[in-house]
Amino acid sequence: MNTTVRIKLSAMMFFNFFVWGIWFVTMGTYLTKGGIMASGTQTGLAYGTQCLGAIIAPFIVGMIADKFFAAQKILGVLHLVGAIILYLISIQTDFDSFYSLLLVYMILFMPTLALVNSISLNQMTNAEKEFASIRVWGTIGWIAASLIIGWMAWESSPESLNITFLISAIVSAGFGVYCFFLPNTPPPKAGKKVSFSETIGLDALKVLADKNYLIFFIASILICIPLAFYYGQANQFLNEVGMQSAAAKMTIGQMSETLFLFLMPLFFLRFGIKQMLLIGMLAWVLRYLLFAYGDAESNIWMLYVAIALHGICYDFFFVTGQIYTDQKAGKESRSSAQGLITLATYGVGMYIGFYVAGLIVDQNSMEAGMHNWNKIWIFPCLFAIGISLLFFVFFKEKHKIKIEE
CATH class of the missing domain: 1.20.1250.20 (MFS general substrate transporter like domains)
Structure with a gap:
């Protein structure tokens, strides 16, 4: 290039x-x-x-x-x-x-x-x-x-x-x-006959026939419910507890994501798929615990650590999941399979999560527009614990991600 x-x-x-x-x-x-x-x-x-x-x-x-x-x-x-x-x-x-x-x-x-x-x-x-x-x-x-x-x-x-x-x-x-x-990026299927099911990615559903992948697929939808609490509520929370320039400080999470993205190949060599995915899930548990008990005064370090955990939260679960999906689907349906897992997570899972998060926030509203954030963050924390335990018990895939030269 x-x-x-x-x-x-x-x-x-x-x-x-x-x-x-x-x-x-x-x-x-x-x-x-x-x-x-x-x-x-x-x-x-x-x-x-x-x-x-x-x-x-x-x-x-x-x-x-x-x-x-x-x-x-x-x-x-x-x-x-x-x-x-x-x-x-x-x-x-x-x-x-x-x-x-x-x-x-x-x-x-x-x-x-x-x-x-x-x-x-x-x-x-x-x-x-x-x-x-x-x-x-x-x-x-x-x-x-x-x-x-x-x-x-x-x-x-x-x-x-x-x-x-x-x-x-x-x-x-x-x-x-x-x-x-x-x-210029011309349309790759121009002039070709493509079935409606291929166009909308239904050919990718065959990957769900694999029991372990099906468990991963369901877990991906469910883990996006607590995930949505961070994207939808974190900035409001940090501003309410008094953190100055909260949006700017939340970029620590993106910096962490970038760092771990480049370190991922090293982790793939050391850990198996199940371990990588579990580390990502448990990072969400720790993040919400830190949010629940942190504040903008003596415990502000908890808030910074919670934000910095974004690299592990995102990369260990979602990047690993994308590569796992690619290897399970194979070359013929890899694009459709990636579209399917994106639709399930960023579509179905997070939509449910954003709606649930809104309900939980309203249930814990206080006077003067403030909220009981301890109770709000404990909900996704417990939810993530439950998903992690179920995933640990039922997901049996143990081989490592294959790194191609």
């Missing part, structure tokens, strides 16, 4: 995740503390739009991007239309209109996650060695977005957080134009 292409792809990853990260982390704080004054349940529904977008995304990518139009052109159009919707979101004052527009936006945005991967992989001859160095710029984009929020101290005035949607709209518009100058 030449330097010009590498720079273009790195910038693509950076801006695609920047336009998401600039508003997503603080949306819960904005909805509950800003001008909309949403309930916990409503906040959960708002975050759940990501999941509905993830469920619909395979249809958009499978039916349109794979058969009719070049990926970079679809990416550009989605961001240009998305910019208009983001602007409209930034000026809403009631939850119903906010939610309706956000749902439309996430249906447009979630397919971009697959499109940027397709555009990148199309330019690579050795994805195993080249992709990580490109994909990491997406994480850097997310970190940059959160640092800007911290530097501007927008969280100290939650009603001003609507500016994050406006900034996202401006960047999305510029990025949408930029996308048309990305390397």
Whole structure:
């Protein structure tokens, strides 16, 4: 890959995740503390739009991007239309209109996650060695977005957080134009006859015939229920307990994720699949215990450790799971299988999780808009313990991930 292409792809990853990260982390704080004054349940529904977008995304990518139009052109159009919707979101004052527009936006945005991967992989001859160095710029984009929020101290005035949607709209518009100058990625199935079941990924269901994979698949859905508590409630929690520039400090989690991503091959050599997945699950248990008993004073170290655990929480379970899925599915249906596990986790599992998290937050609300966070965090902690125990008992796969040269 030449330097010009590498720079273009790195910038693509950076801006695609920047336009998401600039508003997503603080949306819960904005909805509950800003001008909309949403309930916990409503906040959960708002975050759940990501999941509905993830469920619909395979249809958009499978039916349109794979058969009719070049990926970079679809990416550009989605961001240009998305910019208009983001602007409209930034000026809403009631939850119903906010939610309706956000749902439309996430249906447009979630397919971009697959499109940027397709555009990148199309330019690579050795994805195993080249992709990580490109994909990491997406994480850097997310970190940059959160640092800007911290530097501007927008969280100290939650009603001003609507500016994050406006900034996202401006960047999305510029990025949408930029996308048309990305390397050409023609539709791979243009002119080919593909069945409807293959288009929507139903051919991947055969991987569920493997008992161990079926257990992993169910566990993946269930572990996303406590996972959603972090994505939907962590920023609101950290702001309520008094942590300064919470969004900026939450980037410790993305830094940890990046570090462990590069260390994963070393762990694959040492641990088996079952051990790797269990370590990831138990990291969620520890994280929520630290949140439950930490504070912004003498126990602030607990909050920092809980945030830093994100690398283990995410990489050990989800990255291991993606590689496990790839090896179980084989070359013929690996893309469909990855789409299936993404739909199950980021779609079904997290949608349930965001809704449950909203209910638990509402049940533990107090006066002056505050909450009993100890009880809130204990729920996902116990839930994760239960899933970990069931996974330990029933999952029998013990071989290690195969690392290809």
